[in-house]
Amino acid sequence: MIHIEFAPADLVGLRFAHSPLVEVVTSGFALNRPTTFWMYDSWRARVRPRLSGAGLGTLQAVVAAPTCYVPDFLTPVPATARPSLDEELRVVAATPLDRVAAEVDAAWAGHPAPPEIRRFGTDPAAALAELVRQVRRYFELAVAPVWPRLCAAVEGEIAHRALAAAERGPGALLADLHPKLDWDGSALRLGYAKSGHWGLDGHPLALLPAGFAGPVVHTMTEGRTGRALWYPPRGYGRVWDPPERVEPSTALAGLLGPTRAAVLTLLAAPSSTGEVASALGLAPATASHHLTALRDAGLVVGERVGRRLRYLRTGLGEQLAGAGTTVERP
Structure with a gap:
């Protein structure tokens, strides 16, 4: 550890x-x-x-x-x-x-x-x-x-963390970063076979989401240019392939309606209106209508990345969408 x-x-x-x-x-x-x-x-x-x-x-x-x-x-x-x-x-x-x-x-x-x-x-x-x-x-x-896809995934991760910190306090920046990382309020514990204890020694810790980090967390605990932690952003697996069609849970579909529930479930990773429309087979205007409704209900927010507006779930949206399942492409 x-x-x-x-x-x-x-x-x-x-x-x-x-x-x-x-x-x-x-x-x-x-x-x-x-x-x-x-x-x-x-x-x-x-x-x-x-x-x-x-x-x-x-x-x-x-x-x-x-x-x-x-x-x-x-x-x-x-x-x-x-x-x-x-x-x-x-x-x-x-x-x-x-x-x-x-x-x-x-x-x-x-x-x-x-x-x-x-x-x-x-x-x-x-x-x-x-x-x-x-x-x-x-x-x-x-x-x-x-690179554009990597940037979009990282920008979505940063926006999600900022939103979580605004809703739950600065400790949310470190909570649930990765399955191998545990934040107990005073230390980050990384569950690897090797062990060691480090302080930041006055250096700010840079959190570096990386689309290629995959299942691994990397630490720079004694770097001459500072301290850093590399980890994969949320939804990094979707960087490489076209978005898969996502089916919401029956309960979520009953609450929001099947299409709106599918949109919310798809936003496990930030997506633009066009990406939502393509993934779910919707007209862009229809996707925009559902995204606006979800935003007005406080379930998603829009974050501008360059010239594109990407949507991601709020904390409440995360709770509601937690039971979705993925339909594999043939």
């Missing part, structure tokens, strides 16, 4: 961010560990042909080290809520070379290192420049095609 202790002021310092580099690293995990990250099968099938022969050996060696440790310098804690890939890579490129070499070496400790890793010891400047170049190329091939 890992414990992250909170002082009374630490809860106030919680902040959210969406990191392109965290998506790069976690997508590397999803690419290399299909058994654990089985839910990304369709994405892997699309991406692997693009990556074949793309010359990404340095990035692969750094992200897929046998110790399962990824150097901290590759995922600096973002200074802003929505950093660009260029902004984050500028931070990576400015990392002191002795630190770069030491962290890459630690990732391969006790294992024979390939040439791409040994280069960090002999020519760290050139190796780091090549790593940055390959991260850009990998992002273009593997992450950029799904």
Whole structure:
């Protein structure tokens, strides 16, 4: 069990961010560990042909080290809520070379290192420049095609957390983040086999929802750029495939009517009017009518993400929709 202790002021310092580099690293995990990250099968099938022969050996060696440790310098804690890939890579490129070499070496400790890793010891400047170049190329091939969906899922997660905090207090920012995480009011407890106790040491904790985090929670408890926790946003599984048709419970359909109940059940993950209409086979005007009615009843709220308005359930909507079931596509 890992414990992250909170002082009374630490809860106030919680902040959210969406990191392109965290998506790069976690997508590397999803690419290399299909058994654990089985839910990304369709994405892997699309991406692997693009990556074949793309010359990404340095990035692969750094992200897929046998110790399962990824150097901290590759995922600096973002200074802003929505950093660009260029902004984050500028931070990576400015990392002191002795630190770069030491962290890459630690990732391969006790294992024979390939040439791409040994280069960090002999020519760290050139190796780091090549790593940055390959991260850009990998992002273009593997992450950029799904970036709008990733952003929508993360924005929906942040909006949901903000709404929960407004309704139930700041502790709701940490409650129910992930099945492996337990918040007891003074510490986050992460249910993994390894153990340890950490405080935040005056650093604000950055919560970094990542669409590629999958079933895993990752912690940066001693990072030089801050403390962070990576976790999957709500409904992350729907990022990759078209929305599935959702059937509400009989009780919910009886209360709201079958169509309106289906709309509410579908909003387990934030969706736009068009996405609701497509998933449920409704005319856009009909979907908009039902969403407006649910909003007026206090069951959903609309959050603007860029130019799009996405709807998500309120706390009351969550309680009412809890018994819905999913109808699998043939």
